[in-house]
Amino acid sequence: MRIGQLAELVGVDTQTIRFYERQGLLPSPDRQENGYRVYTEEHSERLAFICRCRILDLSLAEIHELQRYQDDPHQPCAAVNALLDDHISHVRSQITALQALEKQLVSLRASCNDGREVEACGVLAGISEGSMHQQ
Amino acid sequence: MRIGQLAELVGVDTQTIRFYERQGLLPSPDRQENGYRVYTEEHSERLAFICRCRILDLSLAEIHELQRYQDDPHQPCAAVNALLDDHISHVRSQITALQALEKQLVSLRASCNDGREVEACGVLAGISEGSMHQQ
DNA sequence: TTAAAACCATATAGTCACTATAAGGTCAAC
């Protein structure tokens, strides 16, 4: 399988595949005589794993860590679970921060209606005043 | 006021101040004979405005746009409100996406308990399977 | 047969909003 076919199969850009290879997430495939990369099914599984991790918003470093666990299958899996727990905490604190931000933005927005001049804009006044609450 | 004092006053790094100047968000200040930047109170207000916008997670491009409105105070302010509305939508869709992600992660995490070997880890199996729901 | 298109390769720069580092000039205090 060449890189374009792999890209099509998994639904990734060919550039991204080469990028993952450079980052050490995808093993370097064999090459044809002309230098074209040749991929096996193992590569496509590995790439699909990476993509699913990215959908879960895991960083490339975290994916790398998961791969190291996979390559040593007789370790206890507590570390995998801990990685996921940390990631869940991370996502939750992002949500909390964004919810606080949303509140602040909505209250700022409520301080103006359309049909004013910029000079009298409640939104701009609200930002310009030092009265903003830190999150 | 020199750059270090401005940085102290507003609570920003000196590098960040120079960065904002290069980006065109902060006007180039006058210089002393030795080349040191000299800031006025107008600069500190402008910088504080930028910082408060950044706390609201507005992009530098959006801040630039707001500055253009400020520099032309007799326009209607509907565009300012629209900018904020767009930003609120953006934040809300981030929240929605993260909440969906959290759900997915929590259900993945529930598929494993500690004390297994990596080989039998429910989390890794869950990611490896193609059964993941797209968000 | 040849010429265009589709594919492959590498290397490099751009995105965003900084942050870090290097290498050096200026100034006040001791």
Added chain:
DNA sequence: GTTGACCTTATAGTGACTATATGGTTTTAA
């Protein structure tokens, strides 16, 4: 006169790609 704190510029790094430039190869169509 030298130490330390401050200032200057320029350049590179962050993360995870994405875009562009330039050129080689293969396939397809006229």
